[in-house]
Amino acid sequence: MKTPDVCIIGAGSSGVCAGKALKARGIAFQIFEKGTQLGGMWRYENDNGQSSAYRSLHIDTSRKSLGYSDFPIPAHLPDYLSHEQMCGYLESYADHFGVREQVRFGSEVQRVEPRADGRWQVTLADGSTRDYRAVVVANGHLWSPRWPTFAGGFDGRQMHSHHYRTASPFEGQRVLVVGIGNSAVDIAVDLCRSARRVCLSTRRGAWLMPKYIMGIPTDRWGSFLNRHLHLPTRWTRSIVSRLAFLSIGDQRRFGIPRPAHPVWREHACVSQDLLSCVGHGWIAIKPDVRELHGDAVSFADGSREAFDTIVYATGYDTRFPFLDPDVFAVRDHEARLYRRIAVPGRPGLYFIGLVQPIGPTIPLVEVQARWLAAVLAGVVPLPDEATMQAEIDAHLKALRRRYVDSPRYTLEVDYREHAGQLRRDIQRAIA
Numbered sequence: 001m002k003t004p005d006v007c008i009i010g011a012g013s014s015g016v017c018a019g020k021a022l023k024a025r026g027i028a029f030q031i032f033e034k035g036t037q038l039g040g041m042w043r044y045e046n047d048n049g050q051s052s053a054y055r056s057l058h059i060d061t062s063r064k065s066l067g068y069s070d071f072p073i074p075a076h077l078p079d080y081l082s083h084e085q086m087c088g089y090l091e092s093y094a095d096h097f098g099v100r101e102q103v104r105f106g107s108e109v110q111r112v113e114p115r116a117d118g119r120w121q122v123t124l125a126d127g128s129t130r131d132y133r134a135v136v137v138a139n140g141h142l143w144s145p146r147w148p149t150f151a152g153g154f155d156g157r158q159m160h161s162h163h164y165r166t167a168s169p170f171e172g173q174r175v176l177v178v179g180i181g182n183s184a185v186d187i188a189v190d191l192c193r194s195a196r197r198v199c200l201s202t203r204r205g206a207w208l209m210p211k212y213i214m215g216i217p218t219d220r221w222g223s224f225l226n227r228h229l230h231l232p233t234r235w236t237r238s239i240v241s242r243l244a245f246l247s248i249g250d251q252r253r254f255g256i257p258r259p260a261h262p263v264w265r266e267h268a269c270v271s272q273d274l275l276s277c278v279g280h281g282w283i284a285i286k287p288d289v290r291e292l293h294g295d296a297v298s299f300a301d302g303s304r305e306a307f308d309t310i311v312y313a314t315g316y317d318t319r320f321p322f323l324d325p326d327v328f329a330v331r332d333h334e335a336r337l338y339r340r341i342a343v344p345g346r347p348g349l350y351f352i353g354l355v356q357p358i359g360p361t362i363p364l365v366e367v368q369a370r371w372l373a374a375v376l377a378g379v380v381p382l383p384d385e386a387t388m389q390a391e392i393d394a395h396l397k398a399l400r401r402r403y404v405d406s407p408r409y410t411l412e413v414d415y416r417e418h419a420g421q422l423r424r425d426i427q428r429a430i431a
C-alpha cells in the first residue's frame with residue numbers, strides 16, 4: 001500500500017468495514033486502535049476499557065439479517081450470535097479482506113485538529129503526530145454512560161449498565177434496574193435467577209418484541225415485509241407488532257405498560273425472556289422513579305421499596321474526547337452530519353457507524369463505508385455547504401416528527417431509507 005493518506009479511528013465493526021471499502025477503491029489508510037485487539041464493543045472485557053458487553057450478551061439481530069453482504073455469517077452459527085461468536089466473525093472478516101495489517105493496535109488517538117492547509121493533524125497518546133487528507137471517526141457511541149438525575153440520594157451501590165458483566169456479585173441482593181431498553185431487559189433477565197429480587201422501572205413502557213414469531217426470527221418477518229414486499233417501515237413494524245401479539249398477548253397482563261406512542265416511533269425492545277421471568281415472579285415491573293431515600297426508592301405510583309443496588313440502564317452519551325467541540329460535537333437531539341457521515345464546513349472529517357438504526361447496524365455501516373470510499377475516491381462529489389445544511393435540517397425535522405422525544409433517538413435512522421439514499425448517491429455518482 002501507498003503512504004496512508006486517510007486515518008481511521010477505531011477497529012470495531014465500523015472501522016474495519018471502512019478500511020475494507022477504502023482498500024477496494026485503492027485508497028491507502030491507517031487504522032489506529034486504542035485496544036490491543038479487534039472487535040470493539042463485541043470483545044468481552046476489551047482492554048480498551050470501552051466495551052459494554054456483558055457475559056450473557058447475544059446479539060438481537062438474527063444471523064441472516066446481520067452479516068456483511070459479501071461475507072455471510074457461517075450457517076453453522078446460531079440464529080442469535082453470542083458476543084464471542086460476533087467477535088470471531090469480525091476477526092475473520094478483517095483477515096479475509098486484509099484489513100488487520102493496516103491496524104496499529106495499542107494506539108490511542110488523543111487529538112484531531114484541522115490544519116491551515118486543509119489537512120488534519122492526528123496526535124497519538126505517545127505524543128507523535130502525523131497529518132492526513134481525511135480522518136474517519138469510528139470510535140463507537142455506546143461507551144460513555146448517560147446518568148439520570150433523580151431527587152434524593154441512595155446509600156447502596158449505584159452503577160451503569162456499561163459496567164455490568166455477570167450476575168454473581170448481586171447474588172441474594174435486591175436490585176433495581178432503571179430503563180426498558182435492550183440493556184435493561186437483558187440485564188434484568190440475567191440477574192433475576194440469582195438476585196433476591198429484581199425490579200425494572202420504566203417511565204413510558206416499550207412495545208416488547210419476542211426474538212421469534214412462529215419459530216422464525218422476528219426480524220426475518222420484518223425483512224420479508226420491508227425488503228421483499230417493499231412495505232414502508234411504519235407498516236412493517238405495525239404488522240410485526242400484530243404478529244408479536246399472537247405470540248406474547250397483551251403485555252399489560254404482566255404489568256408492562258403499553259406506550260402511548262405507536263410501535264414504529266420507538267427503537268425495538270427485543271426479548272424472548274422478559275415476560276416469562278415476570279410470569280415466574282422473578283422480575284417485578286415498576287413505574288418511573290420518583291425519589292431516592294437512602295436505602296429505598298419511591299416510585300410514581302406511590303410505592304416504596306428497599307434495594308441494595310441500582311443499575312442504571314439509561315443509555316449512552318455520544319462523545320469524541322479527541323475533538324474540540326467547536327470542530328464537531330453531538331448534542332442531545334442533534335447530530336449535524338450530511339447523510340449522517342460528513343461534517344459541513346469541515347472537509348475531510350467523516351463519521352462512520354454514528355447511527356442507531358431501526359434494523360441491523362453492521363450491514364448499514366457497510367453501505368455508509370462504500371459511500372464514503374466513493375466520496376474519498378472523488379467518484380461521488382459532495383454538494384456545497386448550504387445544501388448539506390439544508391439536508392441536515394430536513395433530516396432533524398423528520399427525526400423529531402417521527403421518533404419519541406427522548407435523547408435516546410438522537411442518532412436513530414431507518415435502515416431502508418438511509419441505505420437507499422446512500423445507494424442512490426453512489427449510483428448517480430453525486431451526493
Ligand SMILES: Cc1cc2nc3c(=O)[nH]c(=O)nc-3n(C[C@H](O)[C@H](O)[C@H](O)COP(=O)(O)OP(=O)(O)OC[C@H]3O[C@@H](n4cnc5c(N)ncnc54)[C@H](O)[C@@H]3O)c2cc1C
Nearest residue numbers: 010012013014034040041048059060061109139140353361
Ligand atoms: C450491549 C450492546 C448490544 C448491541 N447489540 C446490537 C445488535 O444486536 N445488533 C446491532 O446491529 N447492533 C448492536 N449493537 C450496536 C453495536 O454497537 C454496533 O453493532 C457496532 O458493533 C458498533 O461498532 P463500532 O465499530 O461503531 O463501535 P465499537 O465496537 O465501539 O468500536 C469502536 C472502536 O474504536 C476504538 N477507539 C475508540 N476511541 C479511540 C481512540 N481515541 N483511539 C483509537 N481507537 C479508539 C475502540 O477501542 C473500539 O475498538 C449493540 C451495542 C451494545 C452496547
Ligand SMILES: NC(=O)c1ccc[n+]([C@@H]2O[C@H](COP(=O)([O-])OP(=O)(O)OC[C@H]3O[C@@H](n4cnc5c(N)ncnc54)[C@H](OP(=O)(O)O)[C@@H]3O)[C@@H](O)[C@H]2O)c1
Nearest residue numbers: 058059060148179180181182183184203313314315406408
Ligand atoms: N441484546 C442486544 O442486542 C442489545 C443489548 C443491549 C443494548 N443493545 C443496543 O445498544 C443500544 C443501547 O441500548 P441501551 O438499552 O443501553 O440504551 P437505550 O436504548 O438508550 O435505552 C435507555 C433506556 O433508559 C431509559 N431512560 C433514559 N434516561 C432515563 C431517565 N432519566 N429516567 C428513566 N428512564 C430513562 C430510556 O427511556 P426513554 O425511552 O423513556 O428515554 C430507555 O428505556 C441500543 O441500540 C440497543 O438496541 C442491544
